[in-house]
Amino acid sequence: MIQQDVIKVGMADLKWATGGANLRTTGLGSCVGLTLYDPVARIAGMAHVMLPSSEIARESTMNIAKYADTAIPELIGQMKASGAAVGRLVAKMAGGAQMFAFSGQSDSMRIGPRNVESCMEILVNYSIPVLGQDTGGNYGRTIEIDSSSGVLTIRSVQFGIKEI
Amino acid sequence: MSSFSRFKAFELDVLKEVGNIGAGNAATALSRLLDKPVDMAVPKVSLLPFEEVADRVGGSEQVVIAVYLRVEGDAPGNMFFIIQEEAAKRLLGQLISLASEDPDSYSEMEMSALCEIGNILAGSYLSSLADLTQLLMAPSVPSVARDMAGPILTYGLMQYGEMGDSALLIETTFLEDKEELEGHFFLIPDPDSFSKIFKALGVETE
Known part of the structure; x- marks a missing residue:
């Protein structure tokens, strides 16, 4: 069996891959794992x-991979530079959960749903269609995208493995 | 309050003492609940990159039981009591003879009991801290989750997200008969709370 390369994407980080390598990010809670293909x-x-x-x-030196409104344009830019066409890009996303729920919550604690909304808005601006999403809920997810097929695998403790 | 990397060694020691007193009281509470001695490790105070926070409890994907409380009042922050699944089952068995046969599943009753244990411990942690600092520190209603450690802890780091890629946390580990119970306490004060804690304890900061 051919060992598939898995490239780890950290928190507040972005990367692209080609040639059958997989991109993987772990521990998405309220964070959103956004993938373009x-x-x-x-x-x-x-x-x-x-x-x-x-x-x-x-912050003094801003990490552009951390915020939806800066990360998505940067990711599109990097993918374009490596040969992708913006018009062909399709998006999938997962995450945006609310790990703990309380009544009378402040807005900063509703960060998960807001992350999803923000990502959606930016994708609409670029006219990038969202082919699938697995967002919300109150549980963590780990995701992996296969650069040869664009299939996004989502794993969670409660629901096991799911592909979109 | 632009950067925490400039905290002096002395200030970190003060925070360590904060963790020591808080967790010390929580350990006493746990020891009374279990009716046996509970020890604790020397608290760690560290400025950790977000990525590394979950490594302290076994990595981002490690499944843990976490009780979360939001601390409200003069010095707001987030508090987590995190235990490994094995330890959780042991705790349930010792405490209320509730542990079910299945190590991978938790009944509503078991989760509720764990939540209450976390609540009692966090409550004693916070009340001792409030006594020490004379600051109002009121815990919210606790919430319990069984999930990956990464997403759980990240939830408590959001306030740091907008100002950098690392968070300052006060960590204490419980030991039971020298054997690690794998009970971790994380107190993650909001970035703006540090100056209040220091001031309340009479520490001069610039």
Whole structure:
């Protein structure tokens, strides 16, 4: 059997892969794992987005992979530079859960759903269709995308393995 | 409060003491519940990159039982009591003879009992801290989850997300008869709470 390369995407990180390699990110809670795929060039990209908007950034050197509104354009740019066509890109995403729920919650604790909404909005702006998503709920997920097929595998403790 | 990397060794020692007193009281509470001695390791105070936080309890994908409480009041923050599944089952068995045969599943009753244990321990941690600092620190209603450690702990780091890629946390580990119970306490004060904690304890900060 051929060993498949698995490239790890960290938290607030983004990467792309081609040539049959897989991209994987672990422990998505309220974070969103957003993947883009060009089925013709067979290039896959993944961003582990932590927060919805860079407007709230207070850091001195901003990590653009952390915010939905900066990570997605950057990922598209990198994939384009490596041979993907923006017009062919399709998106899938997972995550955006709310790990713990309380009544009367402040907005900052609703970060999961807001991450998903923000990613959606940006994808609409780029006219990138969302082929599938597994978002929300109150559980963690680990995801892996295959750059040869664009299949996104989602694993969680409660629901096992799921493919979209 | 732009960066925590500039915390002085002395200030980190103060936070360690905070963890020591809080977790010390929690250990006493646990020891009374179990009716046997419970020890604890020296607290660790560390500024950890988000990626590495979950490594402290076995890695991002390690399935753990976590009780989470939001700390409200003068010095808000997040608090987690995290135990490994094995230890959780043992705890349930010792405490309320509730442990079921199946090591992989938890009844509603078991989860509820674990939540209450976490609640009692976190409550004693926080009340001792509140006594020490004279700050109001009120825990929210606890919430319990059995899931991957990564997503659980990340939930408590969100306030740090907008200002950097690492978080400052106060960690204590419980030991039972020198054998690690694998009970971890994480107190993650909100970034703005540190100056209040320092001030309340009479530590001069610039």
